[in-house]
Amino acid sequence: MKEKILIIEDDFTIQTQLKTLLSGNGYEVFAVTDFSRTIEQLKEAAPHLVILDIKLPGNNGFEICSGIRTFSDIPIVFVTSSNTDMDELNSIMLGGDAFITKPYNPAILLAKIAALLKKAYRSPQTEIYMWREATLHLESSMIEYKGQKA
Template identity: 55%
Template sequence: MDRIMLIEDDSVIREELSILLQSNGYEIVLPDSFTAIFEAVRRYIPHLILLDINLPGQDGFQVCSKIRTFSAVPIIFVTARNTDMDELNGIMLGGDDFITKPYNTSILLARIASLFKRAYPSKEKDVMAYRGVILHLESSRVEYQAQLTELTKNELKILAFLFRNAGRIVPRADLVEYLWDNQLYIDDNALSVNMTRLREKLRQIGLTDFIQTKHRQGYMI
């Protein structure tokens, strides 16, 4: 399910948006507070953010700019501020769209759907699933029971290779060759380091024994 984070200080608008979006099939998440926005973005890993400009503490422009230092998540400004300069600032600082309040709900939903298509053009093709674990290839994330974590390039490649060979033992040499093309120039320890980091990320979302080690043979899921 597509996950949208609402960063909006007006409780009435926040509730209306939550109801509207949930009724249209979106999962809604909120930051715990306006001082913990960036922690919430990292924790929930939303697929899209709806961001107001007039926020307590720091404005939406500052929030957008800081999010862009660690995430490329699509951001739509939804705000009562409607000058050309506001819209220009929003786009220049990393926003993907700009909608002014009061908004037409049908247009808002259409803009959200359009941005999802642009941001995730191959989403349905780039999803793998096994034993309740969902691997999002396009966004380099793994999901289990609504918990997500982001993967590095090598971690994603390891997990995708194991998914494609689910139920079978994958030799370490095959993984090394797949990851680095020429295993002669790679220390075998490099695979162990990547595997340890991947297992720790899986453990953090509740997957303690998803990748099994087969002694002197390799790995399997």
């Protein structure tokens, strides 16, 4: 499955750099084009992760993050030139999952994205242990012995 990432960034140069970096690393990338319809575009794109700037036309990144959190737990990575402790604290308090300042290190950004996607969308592990004629299913707390379930 190719994960989808939505970029909410008004600087076209940075938006293009992010698109190139992410698509070159196997992600399907979309970008918000109409900042008066950011939430609607997010819902339409149905991404697995959002990259969000703070300083945007219309609603700022904090307001957008708060809006997203009213209906979704999608991972949100703030990538911004706003580098004060208060900005980072606000991003955490409003539900952001990572805070990276510009200029960003591409390797670190990619590592954070991969870690957040893995954490958010990991497939459940079915743990089954077998010994002779007994089978223990940890997920369902069930045991089988000689075909009988308990």
